[in-house]
Amino acid sequence: MPTNRVPKGVRSGGQFAASAHTEPLVSIDTDFPSVGDADVEQLRALAESNDPLVRAEVTSSIRVPDDVLERLAEADQPASVRLAAVNTGYAGIADRAATDPDPLVRAAALSGWDLSDHHRERLSHDPKVQRVMGLISR
Template identity: 85%
Template sequence: MSTNRVPKGVRGGGQFAASAHTEPALHIADTDLPSVGDADVEQIRTLAQSSDPLVRAEVTSSIRVPDDVLERLSEADQPTSVRLAAVNTGYAGTADRAAEDPHPLVRAAALAGWDLSDTNRERLTSDPKVQRVMGLISH
């Protein structure tokens, strides 16, 4: 492995000094889709089908996300990060939906929901896995 470090003691030198390098061989494909914040409902629907879970998680933050898309992004086959983003939207119904989630972190996030039913709140309050998560994040 060769490095282009500037020797210590030379002005502007040292381990973290700037050095010449080539540009990365990476090209991000152009897309016709706008950012999530600028997308209309149909574009949100398209973005929600992205293969990238980060894009799907970002879709949940749109004020234009339709209920059926948010429900789809809350389903158990979605990555935990997407389901967690969905429950954190605060939209009606998301907390009760997340109360049934297989991952305790998502269920713990549901516990903070304004729309969580009393029945689910009691159940999650006594759920040992949810309580373990709550203990970990509160210390």
């Protein structure tokens, strides 16, 4: 059955016409500000979130304490969180990521400014890292 259409030039009516509605009954309220506005204690709490995306976002804060960043770079964190940690450029993180089980994280470590010569040489010959580098450089 065809849909009735409003003739050209008619300002109201039709399937997409504006209609009155009430305000939503649901609102989202949180005790935490955005990561950019969070203080150190709030960042510590956010770093313990069950959501890996939140933990990864914590790494982007300029206020993230070193111990929190080191915790987020540990092997028991999801690869997305470890990858976000290595991309911060904090001193020491690239060497830690150079031995990560995930080749994508190891590949990110290869671009670290503070990666030791030993790890740089090893990663430049790591076939899985080189495969990742080949995929991202296409």
